Amino acid sequence: xxxxxxxxxxxxxxxxxxxxxxxxxxxxxxxxxxxxxxxxxxxxxxxxxxxxxxxxxxxxxxxxxxxxxxxxxxxxxxxxxxxxxxxxxxxxxxxxxxxxxxxxxxxxxxxxxxxxxxxxxxxxxxxxxxxxxxxxxxxxxxxxxxxxxxxxxxxxxxxxxxxxxxxxxxxxxxxxxxxxxxxxxxxxxxxxxxxxxxxxxxxxxxxxxxxxxxxxxxxxxxxxxxxxxxxxxxxxxxxxxxxxxxxxxxxxxxxxxxxxxxxxxxxxxxxxxxxxxxxxxxxxxxxxxxxxxxxxxxxxxxxxxxxxxxxxxxxxxxxxxxxxxxxxxxxxxxxxxxxxxxxxxxxxxxxxxxxxxxxxxxxxxxxxxxxxxxxxxxxxxxxxxxxxxxxxxxxxxxxxxxxxxxxxxxxxxxxxxxxxxxxxxxxxxxxxxxxxxxx
Numbered sequence: 001x002x003x004x005x006x007x008x009x010x011x012x013x014x015x016x017x018x019x020x021x022x023x024x025x026x027x028x029x030x031x032x033x034x035x036x037x038x039x040x041x042x043x044x045x046x047x048x049x050x051x052x053x054x055x056x057x058x059x060x061x062x063x064x065x066x067x068x069x070x071x072x073x074x075x076x077x078x079x080x081x082x083x084x085x086x087x088x089x090x091x092x093x094x095x096x097x098x099x100x101x102x103x104x105x106x107x108x109x110x111x112x113x114x115x116x117x118x119x120x121x122x123x124x125x126x127x128x129x130x131x132x133x134x135x136x137x138x139x140x141x142x143x144x145x146x147x148x149x150x151x152x153x154x155x156x157x158x159x160x161x162x163x164x165x166x167x168x169x170x171x172x173x174x175x176x177x178x179x180x181x182x183x184x185x186x187x188x189x190x191x192x193x194x195x196x197x198x199x200x201x202x203x204x205x206x207x208x209x210x211x212x213x214x215x216x217x218x219x220x221x222x223x224x225x226x227x228x229x230x231x232x233x234x235x236x237x238x239x240x241x242x243x244x245x246x247x248x249x250x251x252x253x254x255x256x257x258x259x260x261x262x263x264x265x266x267x268x269x270x271x272x273x274x275x276x277x278x279x280x281x282x283x284x285x286x287x288x289x290x291x292x293x294x295x296x297x298x299x300x301x302x303x304x305x306x307x308x309x310x311x312x313x314x315x316x317x318x319x320x321x322x323x324x325x326x327x328x329x330x331x332x333x334x335x336x337x338x339x340x341x342x343x344x345x346x347x348x349x350x351x352x353x354x355x356x357x358x359x360x361x362x363x364x365x366x367x368x369x370x371x372x373x374x375x376x377x378x379x380x381x382x383x384x385x386x387x388x389x390x391x392x393x394x395x396x397x398x399x400x401x402x403x404x405x406x407x408x409x410x411x412x413x414x415x416x417x418x419x420x421x422x423x424x425x426x427x428x429x430x431x432x433x434x435x436x437x438x439x
Contacts, residue, residue, distance in 0.1 A: 001030060001034060001035070001036050002034060002035050002036065002331055003035075003036045003038060004035055004036070004037055004038075004074040004075060004327050004330065004331070005038055005039075005040040005041075005072055005073055005074050005075075006037060006038065006039045006040065006073070006074070006075050006076075006077060006323065007039075007040070007041045007042075007043070007067040007068065007070060007073035007075070007076050007077070008039050008041070008042045008043070008067075008077045008079070009043045009064050009067060009068075009076065009077065009078040009079065009080050009086075009089060010043065010044070010078065010079040010080035010081070011042050011044045011051060011053075011060075011079075012079065012312075013311075013312030013315075014079045014103055014130070014312050014315045014316050014319060015042070015077075015079045015316075016051055016052075016053060016312065016316075017312040017313045017315065017316030017317075018039075018077065018079070018316040018319050018320055018323075019039060019042075019053050019055060020053065020313075020316075021313070021316050021317060021320050022037060022039060022320060022323075023054060025320070026038075029324055033324065033327065033328055033331075034331075035324075035327045035328065035331055037323065037324070037327055039055070039059070040059060040072070040073070041059060041061060041067045041070060041073060042055070042059050042060050042061070042067075043060075043061055043062070043063065043064035043066075043067045043080075044060050044061075044062065045062065046062075047060045047061065047062055064080070064085065064089055065085075065089065065092070068089050068092050068093045068096070068098075069092070069096070073098065074098065074099075074327075074330065075098060075099045075100075075101065075323065075326055075327060075330065076089075076090070076093040076098050076099070076100050076101070077100075077101045077102070077319060077323060078090055078100065078101070078102040078103070078104060079102070079103050079104075079130075079319065080104075081103075081104055081106065081107075082104070082106060082107070083106060083107055083110060083111070086102075086104055086107050087107055087111055087114075087115075090102060090107070090115060090126075091114070091115065091118055094115065094118045094119045094122050094124060094126065095118060095122060096122075097122045097123065097124050098124065099124045099125040099126070099127070099326040099327075099329065099330050099335070100115075100119070100124070100125070100126050100127070100326075101125075101127045101128070101130075101319055101322040101323050101326055102126070102127075102128050102130075102131065103128070103130035103131050103315060103318070103319055104128070104131060105131040105132065105201070105204045105205055105208060106204055106220075108128055108131055108204075108208050109203075109204035109205070109207040109208055109219060109220040110204075110219055110220055110221075112207075112208065112211055112217075112219075113211075113217045113219075113341055116338045116341065119335070120337060120338070123335055124330070124335050125325070125326040125329050125330070125335045125336050126338075127322035127325060127326055127336065128208070128322070129318040129319075129321060129322050130315045130316075130318035130319045130322065131205070131208060132158065132205045132208050132209060133156070133158050133205065133291045133293060133305070133307075133309045134160075134291060134307070134308050134309040134310045134311065134314050134315045134318065135307050135308045135309070135311075135314035135315060135317050135318050136291055136292075136293065136305050136306065136307040136308070136309060136318075137305065137318070137321070138209070138293055138305050139208075139212055140325075141305070142209070142212045142213050142295075143212050143336070143338065144336075146213075146295070146297065146300070149297040149298070149299055149300055150297060150298045150299070151213045151214065151254075151295060151296070151297045152253060152254060152296050152297060152298065153251070153252070153253040153254075153295075153296040154209055154210075154213055154250075154251070154252045154253070154293060154294070154295050154296070155249055155250070155251045155252075155283070155293075155294045155296075155432070155433070156209075156249065156250055156283070156291065156292060156293030156294060156305075157247055157248065157249060157250075157283055157286050157290075157291050157292050157293075157309075158202050158205045158206070158209075158250050158291050158293065158309060159196055159199075159201050159202040159205075159248060159250075159291075159309070160188060160288075160289030160290065160291060160308075160309045160310040161183055161188050161189045161193060161196035161197070161201075161289070161310075162196055162197060162199075162202070162228050162248035163247065163248065163286065163287070163288065163289060163290065163291070164179070164183050164186075164188050164189075164288050164289045165179040165180055165183055165189075165197070165228065166179075166228065166231070166236075166246055166247060166248060166274075167287045167288050168182060168183075169231070169233065169236050169246075170236050170240070170245055170246065171287075173233065174233075175232075175233050176228070176229065176231060176232070180193060180197065188289050188310070197227050197228055197229055198225065198227035198229070199225040199226060199227045199228075199248070199272040199273065200220075200225060202248065202250045202272045203220055203223040203225050203250070203270075203272045204220050204223075205250060206223050206250035206251070206252055206270050206271070206272055207219055207220045207222060207223050207270060209250070209252050209293075210252035210268055210270045210344075211338075211341065212338065213252060213295075214252070214254050214266050214268055214344070215266075215338075215339060215340070215341060215342055216254075216266050216268050216341060216342050216343070216344035217341040217342065217343055217344055218252075218268060218270055218344050218346070222268075222270060222344070222346045223270045223271060223272060224270070224271035224272065224273070224349045225271075225272050225273075226271075226272065226273035226274065227274075228248050228274050230427055231246060231274055231427065231429075232426075232427065234359075234426075235357075235359075235426075235427050235429065238357070238359065238398055239276050239357070239429075242276075242357075242385070242387075242398075242400065243278060243279055244276035244277060244278055244279065244284075244357075244431065245276070245277055245279055245284045246274055246275070246276055246277075246429065247274070247275055247277050247283060247284070247286070248272070248273070248274050248275075249272070249273070249274075249275045249277075249283070249432070250270075250271070250272045251269075251270070251271050251272075251432070252268065252269070252270045253268070253269050253270075254266045254267060254268050254269075255267040255268075255347075266342060266344060266345065267344075267345040267346075267347050268344045268345065268346060268347065269346070269347040269349075269352055270346075271349060271352070273430060274429055274430075275429065275430045275431070275432045275433070276357050276429050276430070276431045276432070277432065277433040278433055281433040282294060282304050283304075283433065284433075286306065289308070289309065289310060289311075290306065290307065290308060290309060291306070291307065291308070291309025291310075292304060292305065292306040292307075293305045293306075349406050350405070350406050350407040350410070351405065351406070351407070352405070352406050353403045353404060353405055353406075354403060354404075354406070354430040354431065354432060355384065355400060355401055355402060355403050355404075355430070355431040355432070356381075356399075356400070356401045356404070356409055356428055356429070356430055356431060357398070357399070357400055357427075357428065357429040357430075357431055358398070358399045358400075358401065358413075358425075358426070358428050359396060359397065359398045359399075359425075359426030359427060360372070360396070360397050360416060360422055360424065360425050360426055361391065361394050361395070361396050361397075361422070361423045361424040361426070362394060362395055362396075362397055362419075362421050362422050362423060363393070363394060363395075363421045363423070364390065364391070364392075364393060364394055364395035365421070368395075368421045369388070369397065371419060371421060372397060372416065372419065372421075372422070375412060375415040375416055375419065376399075376401070376412055378415065379408045379409075379411045379412040379415060380404060380405075380408050381401050381402075381404045381408055381409060381412045382401060382402045382404070383399055383400075383401060383402070384399075384400045384401055384402050385399070385400045386398065386399050386400075394423060396426075400431060401431075409428070413425060413428065
């Protein structure tokens with residue numbers, strides 16, 4: 001039996017969950033791998049804080065750098081989050097040829113290329129399954145099982161907070177503020193929920209997914225973000241009437257390969273925004289705080305990964321899986337690789353195509369619909385369906401367009417604002433996923 005010692009940086013919900021899970025599974029892991037894993041040092045802010053763990057007090061220390069530098073530590077696990085000091089700590093661990101397991105999406109989405117390069121030069125693992133979609137095994141399938149698959153598009157629900165809020169709005173008729181308050185009461189949303197509801201959390205995950213799936217260096221700043229704060233009960237109801245459900249999705253796609261074996265830098269588009277999905281789409285039924293990711297490839301067709309995307313124990317399960325993988329590789333002198341990352345060409349949101357849901361309030365009089373339709377037609381936006389609802393002296397027009405370019409849609413909106421008969425433009429929501437439905 002080979003013993004490997006683990007240094008744990010951070011002991012919040014995920015770190016404490018890892019300690020408990022390893023305690024429960026240690027004997028099973030040893031029997032299956034021949035490796036006895038033991039967490040021998042834990043870096044925390046407060047050494048005196050009660051954590052309810054079966055760990056000797058001498059294991060805790062307040063100096064994370066000391067844990068990383070400890071010559072008796074074989075593997076470093078980081079769950080403290082943020083950019084610094086995590087970046088420096090992990091670079092130092094990798095440079096010392098210590099494998100690293102991390103759940104730090106913010107760090108990887110901004111400095112992943114640097115860390116991957118450091119790990120490859122040191123010949124050790126940098127594993128990060130828990131950084132994206134919690135307990136769902138996604139990164140390893142993308143990196144290993146689909147390494148030779150020309151993945152073209154990945155679309156997913158990767159933030160449990162926004163999915164919970166939209167589920168409550170869709171199923172219980174709650175407005176946004178009510179649903180957010182409930183999410184906070186259950187611990188799904190922070191007291192400051194902006195990272196979730198404005199799309200930045202999902203954007204960081206989308207950057208990591210695109211990097212792994214396309215072999216391209218995509219960072220958080222490359223991701224187009226649009227939050228869910230403007231989604232109204234009216235939008236939810238109209239989506240239902242039209243056969244859709246509103247979800248907050250992350251989409252990463254690349255231009256098709258020109259030929260097999262192409263090594264040119266891929267053109268990549270990565271975005272996070274609310275979308276109307278057909279009720280028949282596999283992602284439409286993903287409820288509450290669950291996550292799911294839909295992968296489309298040339299050879300495999302369509303795959304879907306589903307499960308709990310957050311929570312201390314589920315996320316700790318992903319961390320433990322990586323820890324076992326890193327331990328086995330270290331013991332055998334092997335390590336995983338991300339491979340060479342190409343400098344991605346980021347495609348502007350203005351050049352992307354989508355169908356759109358558009359609502360607007362107008363004066364209810366003859367000729368208004370024709371003038372609105374003329375503006376859409378002038379900017380090459382064609383109408384797939386339209387409904388009109390009376391509002392006293394006004395009317396609400398609801399359109400679903402055919403696919404068009406984002407820049408044409410934005411030009412249309414500017415044109416509609418200039419019409420005297422248009423009192424207010426409502427939400428514009430992309431309509432996606434219909435192209436994946438069985439014909």
